[in-house]
Amino acid sequence: MKEKISSCVRDLEPSVIRQMWIKAAQYEDVISLGIGEPDFDTPGDVCESALSDAMAGHTHYTPSQGYPELLDALVDSIKRRWGIEITRDNILVTHGGMGALNGVLRTVLEPGQEVLVPEPHFPTYKAQICFSGGQIKYVPTRYEDGFVPNPETIEAAVTPLTKMIIINTPNNPTGAVIPGKVLDEIARIAVDRDLLVLSDEVYDRLVFNGRHESIYTRPGMWERTVVVNSFSKAFAMTGWRMGYAYGPQWFMEEMLKVITYQTSCASSIGQRAALQALRYDDGRFEAMAEAFHKRCDLVYQRMRNMPGIRIHPTAGSFYAFPDVSDVIPDSKQFAFDLLDQEHVIVVPGTAFGPSGRGFVRIACTVDLDRLTVAMDRMERFVRGTKH
Numbered sequence: 001m002k003e004k005i006s007s008c009v010r011d012l013e014p015s016v017i018r019q020m021w022i023k024a025a026q027y028e029d030v031i032s033l034g035i036g037e038p039d040f041d042t043p044g045d046v047c048e049s050a051l052s053d054a055m056a057g058h059t060h061y062t063p064s065q066g067y068p069e070l071l072d073a074l075v076d077s078i079k080r081r082w083g084i085e086i087t088r089d090n091i092l093v094t095h096g097g098m099g100a101l102n103g104v105l106r107t108v109l110e111p112g113q114e115v116l117v118p119e120p121h122f123p124t125y126k127a128q129i130c131f132s133g134g135q136i137k138y139v140p141t142r143y144e145d146g147f148v149p150n151p152e153t154i155e156a157a158v159t160p161l162t163k164m165i166i167i168n169t170p171n172n173p174t175g176a177v178i179p180g181k182v183l184d185e186i187a188r189i190a191v192d193r194d195l196l197v198l199s200d201e202v203y204d205r206l207v208f209n210g211r212h213e214s215i216y217t218r219p220g221m222w223e224r225t226v227v228v229n230s231f232s233k234a235f236a237m238t239g240w241r242m243g244y245a246y247g248p249q250w251f252m253e254e255m256l257k258v259i260t261y262q263t264s265c266a267s268s269i270g271q272r273a274a275l276q277a278l279r280y281d282d283g284r285f286e287a288m289a290e291a292f293h294k295r296c297d298l299v300y301q302r303m304r305n306m307p308g309i310r311i312h313p314t315a316g317s318f319y320a321f322p323d324v325s326d327v328i329p330d331s332k333q334f335a336f337d338l339l340d341q342e343h344v345i346v347v348p349g350t351a352f353g354p355s356g357r358g359f360v361r362i363a364c365t366v367d368l369d370r371l372t373v374a375m376d377r378m379e380r381f382v383r384g385t386k387h
Protein backbone atom coordinates (compact mmCIF):
# COMPACT_ATOMS: atom_id res chain seq x y z
CA MET A 1 0.00 0.00 0.00
CA LYS A 2 2.98 2.32 0.50
CA GLU A 3 2.95 3.18 -3.22
CA LYS A 4 -0.28 5.06 -2.55
CA ILE A 5 1.67 7.64 -0.53
CA SER A 6 2.84 10.62 -2.57
CA SER A 7 6.47 10.29 -3.62
CA CYS A 8 7.19 13.65 -2.05
CA VAL A 9 6.08 12.44 1.39
CA ARG A 10 7.60 8.97 0.96
CA ASP A 11 10.99 10.49 0.17
CA LEU A 12 11.06 12.69 3.27
CA GLU A 13 13.70 11.45 5.68
CA PRO A 14 12.45 10.70 9.20
CA SER A 15 13.74 13.45 11.47
CA VAL A 16 17.20 12.72 12.93
CA ILE A 17 16.25 14.67 16.04
CA ARG A 18 13.38 12.25 16.62
CA GLN A 19 15.76 9.28 16.31
CA MET A 20 18.06 10.94 18.82
CA TRP A 21 15.23 11.52 21.28
CA ILE A 22 14.28 7.85 21.14
CA LYS A 23 17.87 6.94 21.97
CA ALA A 24 18.14 9.63 24.63
CA ALA A 25 15.14 8.17 26.50
CA GLN A 26 17.40 5.41 27.85
CA TYR A 27 19.67 7.92 29.61
CA GLU A 28 19.13 10.19 32.58
CA ASP A 29 20.83 13.60 32.80
CA VAL A 30 20.65 14.25 29.04
CA ILE A 31 21.36 17.86 28.02
CA SER A 32 19.56 18.64 24.79
CA LEU A 33 21.07 21.25 22.52
CA GLY A 34 18.95 19.79 19.76
CA ILE A 35 15.71 21.72 19.50
CA GLY A 36 15.44 25.20 17.97
CA GLU A 37 13.13 26.57 20.60
CA PRO A 38 13.71 29.19 23.32
CA ASP A 39 13.79 27.63 26.81
CA PHE A 40 12.08 30.74 28.21
CA ASP A 41 8.33 30.49 28.87
CA THR A 42 5.92 32.98 27.35
CA PRO A 43 5.67 35.87 29.87
CA GLY A 44 2.83 35.40 32.37
CA ASP A 45 0.90 38.56 31.48
CA VAL A 46 0.80 37.49 27.81
CA CYS A 47 -0.73 34.15 28.86
CA GLU A 48 -3.18 35.83 31.29
CA SER A 49 -4.28 38.31 28.69
CA ALA A 50 -4.93 35.54 26.15
CA LEU A 51 -6.84 33.57 28.77
CA SER A 52 -9.07 36.47 29.78
CA ASP A 53 -9.71 37.30 26.11
CA ALA A 54 -10.77 33.68 25.60
CA MET A 55 -13.12 33.99 28.60
CA ALA A 56 -14.50 37.16 27.04
CA GLY A 57 -15.47 35.26 23.89
CA HIS A 58 -12.44 35.27 21.59
CA THR A 59 -12.99 31.61 20.85
CA HIS A 60 -14.40 31.82 17.33
CA TYR A 61 -13.00 31.89 13.83
CA THR A 62 -11.31 35.20 13.15
CA PRO A 63 -11.03 36.99 9.80
CA SER A 64 -8.67 34.89 7.63
CA GLN A 65 -6.25 37.78 7.40
CA GLY A 66 -6.14 38.03 11.22
CA TYR A 67 -7.78 40.28 13.83
CA PRO A 68 -7.68 43.87 12.51
CA GLU A 69 -6.21 45.17 15.80
CA LEU A 70 -3.37 42.65 15.55
CA LEU A 71 -2.69 43.64 11.93
CA ASP A 72 -2.57 47.29 12.99
CA ALA A 73 -0.26 46.51 15.90
CA LEU A 74 2.07 44.63 13.53
CA VAL A 75 2.06 47.45 10.97
CA ASP A 76 2.97 49.81 13.79
CA SER A 77 5.66 47.60 15.26
CA ILE A 78 7.31 46.96 11.85
CA LYS A 79 7.46 50.71 11.24
CA ARG A 80 8.85 51.51 14.70
CA ARG A 81 11.43 48.75 14.73
CA TRP A 82 12.57 48.60 11.10
CA GLY A 83 11.33 51.86 9.57
CA ILE A 84 9.34 49.83 6.98
CA GLU A 85 6.02 51.41 6.00
CA ILE A 86 3.25 49.00 5.09
CA THR A 87 -0.52 49.05 5.50
CA ARG A 88 -3.04 46.45 6.57
CA ASP A 89 -3.37 45.40 2.91
CA ASN A 90 0.23 44.19 2.92
CA ILE A 91 0.12 41.79 5.84
CA LEU A 92 -1.60 38.67 7.10
CA VAL A 93 -1.35 36.45 10.14
CA THR A 94 -0.57 32.73 9.82
CA HIS A 95 -0.35 29.47 11.72
CA GLY A 96 3.27 29.95 12.81
CA GLY A 97 6.13 31.01 10.57
CA MET A 98 5.72 27.58 9.00
CA GLY A 99 2.16 28.46 7.97
CA ALA A 100 3.53 31.60 6.34
CA LEU A 101 6.22 29.67 4.44
CA ASN A 102 3.64 27.20 3.23
CA GLY A 103 1.24 29.94 2.21
CA VAL A 104 3.88 31.81 0.20
CA LEU A 105 5.11 28.72 -1.62
CA ARG A 106 1.61 27.50 -2.46
CA THR A 107 0.73 30.94 -3.77
CA VAL A 108 3.53 30.98 -6.35
CA LEU A 109 4.68 27.52 -7.36
CA GLU A 110 3.59 25.60 -10.44
CA PRO A 111 4.72 21.99 -10.95
CA GLY A 112 8.44 21.76 -11.69
CA GLN A 113 9.32 25.38 -10.94
CA GLU A 114 12.54 25.90 -9.03
CA VAL A 115 13.28 27.65 -5.77
CA LEU A 116 16.91 28.54 -5.02
CA VAL A 117 17.83 27.79 -1.42
CA PRO A 118 21.26 28.53 0.04
CA GLU A 119 22.21 25.56 2.20
CA PRO A 120 22.72 24.48 4.96
CA HIS A 121 19.06 25.49 5.38
CA PHE A 122 15.99 25.14 7.61
CA PRO A 123 14.77 21.64 6.53
CA THR A 124 11.11 22.69 6.30
CA TYR A 125 11.90 24.58 3.05
CA LYS A 126 12.66 21.35 1.21
CA ALA A 127 9.50 19.58 2.37
CA GLN A 128 7.23 22.53 1.72
CA ILE A 129 8.62 23.28 -1.74
CA CYS A 130 7.89 19.66 -2.58
CA PHE A 131 4.35 19.81 -1.07
CA SER A 132 3.75 22.79 -3.36
CA GLY A 133 4.89 20.88 -6.45
CA GLY A 134 8.15 22.80 -6.84
CA GLN A 135 11.79 21.73 -6.96
CA ILE A 136 14.42 22.83 -4.49
CA LYS A 137 17.72 23.86 -6.03
CA TYR A 138 20.59 24.10 -3.59
CA VAL A 139 23.06 26.94 -3.55
CA PRO A 140 25.98 25.71 -1.42
CA THR A 141 27.58 28.01 1.17
CA ARG A 142 30.98 27.49 2.80
CA TYR A 143 32.54 27.71 6.24
CA GLU A 144 35.34 29.78 4.67
CA ASP A 145 32.80 32.48 3.69
CA GLY A 146 31.14 32.39 7.12
CA PHE A 147 28.24 30.56 5.41
CA VAL A 148 27.20 33.81 3.73
CA PRO A 149 25.68 33.01 0.31
CA ASN A 150 27.84 34.00 -2.64
CA PRO A 151 25.79 36.12 -5.11
CA GLU A 152 27.77 34.73 -8.07
CA THR A 153 26.84 31.18 -7.08
CA ILE A 154 23.21 32.25 -6.76
CA GLU A 155 23.23 33.89 -10.19
CA ALA A 156 24.87 30.85 -11.78
CA ALA A 157 22.07 28.65 -10.40
CA VAL A 158 19.25 30.64 -12.05
CA THR A 159 17.50 28.84 -14.93
CA PRO A 160 14.34 29.63 -16.93
CA LEU A 161 12.46 27.50 -14.36
CA THR A 162 13.60 29.57 -11.36
CA LYS A 163 10.71 31.35 -9.68
CA MET A 164 12.01 32.38 -6.31
CA ILE A 165 15.01 32.67 -3.98
CA ILE A 166 14.65 31.93 -0.28
CA ILE A 167 17.03 33.79 1.97
CA ASN A 168 17.21 33.31 5.71
CA THR A 169 19.04 35.87 7.79
CA PRO A 170 19.96 35.34 10.61
CA ASN A 171 20.36 31.75 9.55
CA ASN A 172 19.21 28.50 11.04
CA PRO A 173 21.41 26.39 11.35
CA THR A 174 24.65 28.33 10.70
CA GLY A 175 24.12 31.50 12.76
CA ALA A 176 25.29 33.57 9.76
CA VAL A 177 23.92 37.06 9.10
CA ILE A 178 23.93 38.24 5.47
CA PRO A 179 25.80 41.59 5.26
CA GLY A 180 24.02 44.55 3.64
CA LYS A 181 26.32 44.54 0.59
CA VAL A 182 25.50 40.92 -0.17
CA LEU A 183 21.78 41.70 0.19
CA ASP A 184 22.30 44.49 -2.37
CA GLU A 185 23.80 41.97 -4.80
CA ILE A 186 21.07 39.36 -4.28
CA ALA A 187 18.48 42.10 -4.79
CA ARG A 188 20.13 43.10 -8.06
CA ILE A 189 19.99 39.49 -9.28
CA ALA A 190 16.30 39.20 -8.28
CA VAL A 191 15.44 42.35 -10.22
CA ASP A 192 17.60 41.51 -13.28
CA ARG A 193 16.25 37.96 -13.49
CA ASP A 194 12.69 38.87 -12.48
CA LEU A 195 12.61 36.56 -9.44
CA LEU A 196 10.55 36.68 -6.28
CA VAL A 197 12.27 36.56 -2.91
CA LEU A 198 11.01 34.90 0.26
CA SER A 199 12.92 36.50 3.11
CA ASP A 200 12.71 34.40 6.27
CA GLU A 201 13.51 36.76 9.14
CA VAL A 202 12.23 34.84 12.16
CA TYR A 203 15.49 35.49 14.05
CA ASP A 204 15.58 39.21 13.17
CA ARG A 205 15.83 40.35 16.80
CA LEU A 206 18.71 38.01 17.53
CA VAL A 207 21.55 39.82 15.77
CA PHE A 208 24.60 40.26 17.99
CA ASN A 209 26.73 42.83 16.18
CA GLY A 210 24.90 45.69 14.53
CA ARG A 211 21.33 45.42 13.35
CA HIS A 212 19.29 43.10 11.22
CA GLU A 213 18.88 44.24 7.61
CA SER A 214 16.13 43.13 5.26
CA ILE A 215 16.32 42.67 1.50
CA TYR A 216 12.78 44.10 1.43
CA THR A 217 14.28 47.59 1.85
CA ARG A 218 16.51 47.34 -1.25
CA PRO A 219 15.56 49.26 -4.42
CA GLY A 220 12.87 47.51 -6.44
CA MET A 221 12.42 44.80 -3.83
CA TRP A 222 9.24 45.75 -1.99
CA GLU A 223 7.21 44.65 -5.00
CA ARG A 224 8.85 41.23 -5.30
CA THR A 225 9.67 40.28 -1.69
CA VAL A 226 7.53 38.52 0.89
CA VAL A 227 8.91 38.66 4.42
CA VAL A 228 8.08 35.74 6.70
CA ASN A 229 8.26 36.26 10.44
CA SER A 230 7.02 34.72 13.65
CA PHE A 231 6.36 35.29 17.33
CA SER A 232 7.99 31.93 18.16
CA LYS A 233 11.60 32.90 18.67
CA ALA A 234 11.50 36.62 19.45
CA PHE A 235 8.70 36.38 22.04
CA ALA A 236 9.21 32.78 23.28
CA MET A 237 5.82 31.80 21.88
CA THR A 238 6.49 28.62 19.89
CA GLY A 239 3.41 26.75 21.12
CA TRP A 240 0.97 29.55 20.27
CA ARG A 241 1.77 29.01 16.57
CA MET A 242 1.73 32.65 15.53
CA GLY A 243 3.42 33.85 12.38
CA TYR A 244 2.88 36.51 9.76
CA ALA A 245 3.90 37.51 6.26
CA TYR A 246 4.06 40.88 4.55
CA GLY A 247 4.66 41.91 0.98
CA PRO A 248 3.11 43.67 -2.02
CA GLN A 249 -0.67 43.92 -2.08
CA TRP A 250 -0.99 42.03 -5.40
CA PHE A 251 0.68 39.07 -3.73
CA MET A 252 -0.99 39.22 -0.32
CA GLU A 253 -4.47 39.25 -1.88
CA GLU A 254 -3.71 35.92 -3.57
CA MET A 255 -1.99 34.46 -0.53
CA LEU A 256 -5.05 35.27 1.55
CA LYS A 257 -7.02 32.81 -0.60
CA VAL A 258 -4.50 30.08 0.22
CA ILE A 259 -4.69 30.83 3.96
CA THR A 260 -8.49 30.93 3.83
CA TYR A 261 -8.81 27.51 2.22
CA GLN A 262 -5.91 25.95 4.08
CA THR A 263 -6.44 26.93 7.72
CA SER A 264 -9.34 29.40 7.62
CA CYS A 265 -7.43 31.56 10.11
CA ALA A 266 -4.73 31.44 12.76
CA SER A 267 -5.82 30.51 16.31
CA SER A 268 -7.97 33.19 17.96
CA ILE A 269 -6.29 33.01 21.37
CA GLY A 270 -2.84 32.81 19.75
CA GLN A 271 -3.66 36.11 18.07
CA ARG A 272 -4.81 37.64 21.37
CA ALA A 273 -1.53 36.55 22.97
CA ALA A 274 0.45 38.03 20.06
CA LEU A 275 -1.41 41.31 20.45
CA GLN A 276 -0.50 41.44 24.12
CA ALA A 277 3.16 40.58 23.37
CA LEU A 278 3.32 43.57 20.99
CA ARG A 279 1.70 45.87 23.57
CA TYR A 280 4.32 44.89 26.13
CA ASP A 281 7.23 44.88 23.72
CA ASP A 282 9.12 47.01 26.22
CA GLY A 283 12.63 45.63 26.50
CA ARG A 284 12.15 42.33 28.29
CA PHE A 285 12.47 40.48 25.00
CA GLU A 286 15.80 42.25 24.47
CA ALA A 287 16.94 40.66 27.74
CA MET A 288 16.19 37.27 26.22
CA ALA A 289 18.22 38.15 23.14
CA GLU A 290 21.12 39.17 25.37
CA ALA A 291 20.95 35.81 27.17
CA PHE A 292 21.19 34.01 23.81
CA HIS A 293 24.16 36.16 22.87
CA LYS A 294 26.04 35.24 26.08
CA ARG A 295 25.31 31.56 25.58
CA CYS A 296 26.45 31.53 21.93
CA ASP A 297 29.59 33.33 23.01
CA LEU A 298 30.26 30.73 25.71
CA VAL A 299 29.99 27.94 23.14
CA TYR A 300 32.31 29.79 20.77
CA GLN A 301 34.92 30.51 23.45
CA ARG A 302 34.90 26.94 24.69
CA MET A 303 34.84 25.15 21.35
CA ARG A 304 37.44 27.25 19.55
CA ASN A 305 39.98 25.88 22.03
CA MET A 306 39.04 22.23 21.57
CA PRO A 307 41.44 20.20 19.37
CA GLY A 308 40.22 19.54 15.85
CA ILE A 309 37.27 21.97 16.05
CA ARG A 310 36.70 25.01 13.80
CA ILE A 311 33.96 27.41 14.75
CA HIS A 312 32.76 30.93 13.87
CA PRO A 313 31.23 33.20 16.49
CA THR A 314 27.44 33.27 16.05
CA ALA A 315 26.46 36.48 14.25
CA GLY A 316 22.72 35.98 14.86
CA SER A 317 20.04 33.40 15.87
CA PHE A 318 20.80 31.10 18.81
CA TYR A 319 22.80 28.44 17.00
CA ALA A 320 26.47 27.54 16.74
CA PHE A 321 27.61 25.41 13.80
CA PRO A 322 31.11 24.01 14.44
CA ASP A 323 33.11 21.85 12.04
CA VAL A 324 33.78 18.57 13.89
CA SER A 325 35.05 16.60 10.89
CA ASP A 326 38.60 16.47 12.18
CA VAL A 327 37.35 14.68 15.30
CA ILE A 328 34.93 12.29 13.56
CA PRO A 329 34.41 12.84 9.80
CA ASP A 330 30.78 11.67 9.82
CA SER A 331 28.73 14.21 11.76
CA LYS A 332 25.90 11.73 12.38
CA GLN A 333 28.40 9.40 13.99
CA PHE A 334 29.75 12.32 16.02
CA ALA A 335 26.27 13.22 17.27
CA PHE A 336 25.29 9.65 18.19
CA ASP A 337 28.64 8.91 19.89
CA LEU A 338 28.38 12.17 21.84
CA LEU A 339 24.90 11.20 22.95
CA ASP A 340 25.96 7.66 23.93
CA GLN A 341 29.10 8.69 25.77
CA GLU A 342 28.27 12.09 27.23
CA HIS A 343 24.47 12.36 27.00
CA VAL A 344 24.49 15.61 25.04
CA ILE A 345 22.20 16.06 22.03
CA VAL A 346 23.38 18.05 19.00
CA VAL A 347 22.03 17.75 15.44
CA PRO A 348 24.19 16.38 12.58
CA GLY A 349 24.78 19.07 9.97
CA THR A 350 23.65 16.80 7.13
CA ALA A 351 20.07 17.29 8.36
CA PHE A 352 20.37 20.78 6.85
CA GLY A 353 21.77 19.94 3.42
CA PRO A 354 24.94 18.54 1.83
CA SER A 355 27.17 21.46 2.89
CA GLY A 356 26.41 20.55 6.51
CA ARG A 357 28.58 17.43 6.16
CA GLY A 358 31.17 17.42 8.95
CA PHE A 359 29.30 20.03 11.05
CA VAL A 360 26.85 19.84 13.94
CA ARG A 361 24.22 22.34 15.06
CA ILE A 362 24.22 23.39 18.69
CA ALA A 363 21.09 25.20 19.91
CA CYS A 364 22.05 27.47 22.81
CA THR A 365 18.70 26.95 24.48
CA VAL A 366 19.73 25.95 28.01
CA ASP A 367 20.99 28.32 30.72
CA LEU A 368 24.66 29.17 31.15
CA ASP A 369 25.20 26.63 33.95
CA ARG A 370 23.79 23.73 31.94
CA LEU A 371 25.61 24.92 28.85
CA THR A 372 28.89 24.95 30.79
CA VAL A 373 28.29 21.34 31.85
CA ALA A 374 27.43 20.46 28.22
CA MET A 375 30.68 22.08 27.05
CA ASP A 376 32.69 20.19 29.74
CA ARG A 377 31.19 16.97 28.41
CA MET A 378 31.83 17.99 24.80
CA GLU A 379 35.46 18.77 25.63
CA ARG A 380 35.97 15.40 27.33
CA PHE A 381 34.42 13.69 24.30
CA VAL A 382 36.50 15.60 21.77
CA ARG A 383 39.78 15.15 23.64
CA GLY A 384 39.03 11.45 24.19
CA THR A 385 38.18 10.86 20.53
CA LYS A 386 40.67 13.02 18.62
CA HIS A 387 44.04 11.38 18.09
Ligand code: PLP
Binding pocket: 036, 095, 096, 097, 098, 099, 122, 168, 171, 172, 200, 202, 229, 230, 231, 232, 238, 242, 243
Ligand atom coordinates in the same frame (compact mmCIF):
# COMPACT_ATOMS: atom_id res chain seq x y z
N1 PLP B 1 12.05 29.77 9.78
C1 PLP B 1 13.17 29.32 10.41
C2 PLP B 1 14.48 29.66 9.84
C3 PLP B 1 13.05 28.58 11.59
O1 PLP B 1 14.16 28.17 12.21
C4 PLP B 1 11.76 28.29 12.09
C5 PLP B 1 11.60 27.43 13.29
O2 PLP B 1 12.50 26.75 13.74
C6 PLP B 1 10.64 28.77 11.39
C7 PLP B 1 10.82 29.51 10.24
C8 PLP B 1 9.23 28.49 11.81
O3 PLP B 1 8.93 28.89 13.08
P1 PLP B 1 7.44 28.82 13.66
O4 PLP B 1 6.62 27.98 12.74
O5 PLP B 1 7.57 28.23 15.04
O6 PLP B 1 6.95 30.21 13.70
